[in-house]
Amino acid sequence: MPLNLHDQVAAAFVQDGWLARAEPHFRPRPGQTAMALAVARTVEDGGVLVVEAGTGVGKTFSYLVPALLSGQRVLISTATKALQDQLFLRDVPRLVQALGLPLRVARLKGRSSYLCLHRLGQVHQSRVPLDPQVLRAVARVQDWSHGTRSGDLAELPGWVENSTVAAMVTSTKDNCVGSACAHWEQCHVNTARAQALAADVCVVNHHLFFADMEVRDSGVAQLLPSAGVVVLDEAHQLNETGIQFAGWTLGTRQLQGYIKDVLADVTLHARGLADWMQLLAQLEQAINAWRAVGGACPPGSRLRWLGVAPEGLPEASWRQGLHAVGQALRALLLALAKVAETARALLPLYERGARLLSQLASFAQPVPDDAVRWLEVTRQHLKLMESPLGIARLMRAHMEPEAQEEGGTPPAAPRAWIFTSATLGDDADLRWFTETCGLRTAQVLKVDSPFDYARQAVLYVPEDIPEPAQQAAHSAAVAQLAAEGALALGGRTLVLTTTLKALDSIGQHLQQRLGLLEPVDVLVQGQSPKHVLMERFRAGTVQGRGCVLVASSTFWEGVDIPGDALQLVVIDKLPFPPPDDPLVEARSRQLEAVGRSPFADYMLPEAAMALKQGAGRLIRRETDRGILVVADVRLRTKAYGRRLVQALPAMHRIGSTAAWRQALARLAGGASPVEED
CATH class of the missing domain: 3.40.50.300 (P-loop containing nucleotide triphosphate hydrolases)
Incomplete structure (x- = not known):
């Protein structure tokens, strides 16, 4: 009679089990085994398990072993790229090999981790003179691009992900041109997502986990619905990451980046079809005047924003500046809309501008009751921020299955959710974590560190x-x-x-x-x-x-x-x-x-x-x-x-x-x- 999952996991963690045979340094730890068995029960029965596992428990194996043995599709989310890489490159492959399971494993990073062939081509077409050092760095990326299969820029020796060049050769949600792109079939982001959707085990990060709702909105198949087991490691960072994702951010840097991209694209596709220089100059002047309203604040200031304008700024000047930017942006969009009918390559640019205008309009409205709004001031830019006060609602959107249509079939297996970290609360119920994430009915387990x-x-x-x-x-x-x-x-x-x-x-x-x-x-x-x-x-x-x-x-x-x-x-x-x-x-x-x-x-x-x-x-x-x-x-x-x-x-x-x-x-x-x- 075949062993159930609980018994398989128990057998794996004993003194002479297969883990000990596969891992020379493995030795049984009561806390690690207890956590693994709790994960196995949750995977079998469905539900939510929150585990605080102290340093040294070995929580990674505790959730990986039952998840891999379950036969279900597994989605693992981490807070850091370091742990994401460790799981994908070391921990999961070692266990898959030891188990002898034919599992396909994929790692999916954020859009900014992959080379954008369209953006790389734009660099060469730019009429703006570039620093020779930047040009040399772009040339290195160009040479590397001919041989890479994944397009993951982390594979490029000496790559610095927050460099000037990185912003030039990667895309964002705003500047991606979508299916209109000439490189759509070869797009590294699309390839990585297709591999993730086909994998048995996919390792993502918390930002992508929250972004999956947006993937649904853009028409790409989601990762979550097909996963039977979802593990969120380093879960103590979920609230902060979720709040960042769920909030609104609009900055003068974003708007100026839009001006730059418009100039490049209209020069290429719509030269002479409108007075682009005047329209862009008007928008830039409006942005600079608006930025000057906050100029009296020292760099690094974070201003409360409870009323019409951020605290300490004159309401009339603030509203006038915001309105002027909106008017200039709307005028540019009207011109783009006219030429986008014939120059289809400009349609994504129009849609991006429309999103920026919509965000700008939202900041002209009163602050919602369940959110907080503030203004961040840097040396050269303003950043408008709005954030929910917690992620409970966002988590429910992920975890509660969509209503089943009449006559439809229920999910083939119960969904198991595992949340774990070394620090999740200072009380027995781990309320610091469970309340903010809306997990008050979750099963809670605390496993002490084995260290003396x-x-x-x-x-x-x-x-x-x-x-x-x-x-x-x-x-x-x-x-x-x-x-x-x-x-x-x-x-x-x-x-x-x-x-x-x-x-x-x-x-x-x-x-x-x-x-x-x-x-x-x-x-x-x-x-x-x-x-x-x-x-x-x-x-x-x-x-x-x-x-x-x-x-x-x-x-x-x-x-x-x-x-x-x-x-x-x-x-x-x-x-x-x-x-x-x-x-x-x-x-x-x-x-x-x-x-x-x-x-x-x-x-x-x-x-x-x-x-x-x-x-x-x-x-x-x-x-x-x-x-x-x-x-x-x-x-x-x-x-x-x-x-x-x-x-x-x-x-x-x-x-x-x-x-x-x-x-x-x-x-x-x-x-x-x-x-x-």
Whole structure:
């Protein structure tokens, strides 16, 4: 009698199962097996499973093994390209081979990852003179384009995805000309999507997961309806990604990019059929005048937008500027509409302009009750932003099947949804995650990390450090702590800051304190590309010099530095959401309106999750040892400090300077930082 899925999975994870035979380093872990069996039950019965799997559990195998054995089509979504590549290039192929299953595996990236042959051709037809360095880079892409099958620009050696050239040779949803393109049959995006639709296992990212609704609108078959098992790894990022996708964004950079593309296309297809230069000049002048309305705001400003205009800007000037841009854009569209009947190649350009005009019109209307709107000001541009306050409605649109037509057949298999991450909440119900995603009825499982944190790591909360409100003194004290630790350990130190101001201040202090006089290199985020910083940091001691990395934002998560290269993590202060952020303010008002506490129900859980993410950089393997410093006295003095400490792994806790130095000395000597009984 053939084994059911539950029994097959149980057999795979035992001491002498096929996983142990296929993976030389595999050994059974109770938490990993428990998660795998829970996934198997959900796949068999259908439903939703939310799993918080601590670092070291091995959650990837826990969901891959039952998903691959299920015989159903599997869709896996990740937050980062690094994990997407790891799954596609390493984990899934190894398991497919070990299982002996004839499964087709595909990886689908975003449109900006693939070469656009139409855009590449436009570069050569452009009458605008280009920098020789840019032309050389385009020539490299041109040479590579003749031999690539996938069109994935990541395969091009030395490729930088946010470079000037990248924007020139890739398409966006706005500037793709669709089926009117002369390269439609050879389109790398279309080829990749066709392969994904034909695959048994497809690995995407969260942005594409949310974009799948838009795929349906454009007439391309969806990935989701044909998948029996959907796995969302790194699920803690779902809310942020979904909000970005579901919101509206319109910027003066977008509008100027449209002007550039119109000029290129009408020169090619409709020269002399309208006074294009005048129409485009009028639009550009209107955009510049509108941008000047926000010119008094310092770059980096995020202005609340509760009424007619963003806060602090004159309403009449703002409305006049927005109206002028709309009028100039409408005049250009009327001219495009007249010539598009004969010059069909201009039709996608007209449709793109119509979408921009519609977005512009939406920002002239009052802010919806369930959304938040704000204005971001940069040195040269304005960016109008509107976002929903959560993704529960968006998730329901994905997860609830469409109404079955009368006489139709039901789905062949139940849909299983698996959400997993190392950090999903600081309570047993994981409400921080389930509430924002609308998953209140989901089955919830928490699997603790197998690491012995009480013996491997120390949590140091200094007793005498200045309050974070004393910004200058606090940053100086944090830098002093980091310098002391780095000198004792020969580097091996990661400093995580909550603000860019603290990043700059602590980075400067460390560079002045250590500089060239000590055998420690100080790396600061923003002074080199992220991958360069990470390569240097992972290298550890190089020619006798250790390494300190001061970082913010993206370095709080997704950074994996196992072994001795990282033994000290210093977090400057508790990572509460910035209270003046428009989205934070709107969510707080929403909670207050229903009688809930913004601090207890939003600010505190957000801080707990961010703190867990930052602390998770320290211990990545069962042999790792280290010290976590949280340089914020509120963890000791405030009533909520206990809840935040409980969200962290159960590390041995110290508070005195003497205990800190003793732990450093033990760690520097090759021993555990925890004093043995």
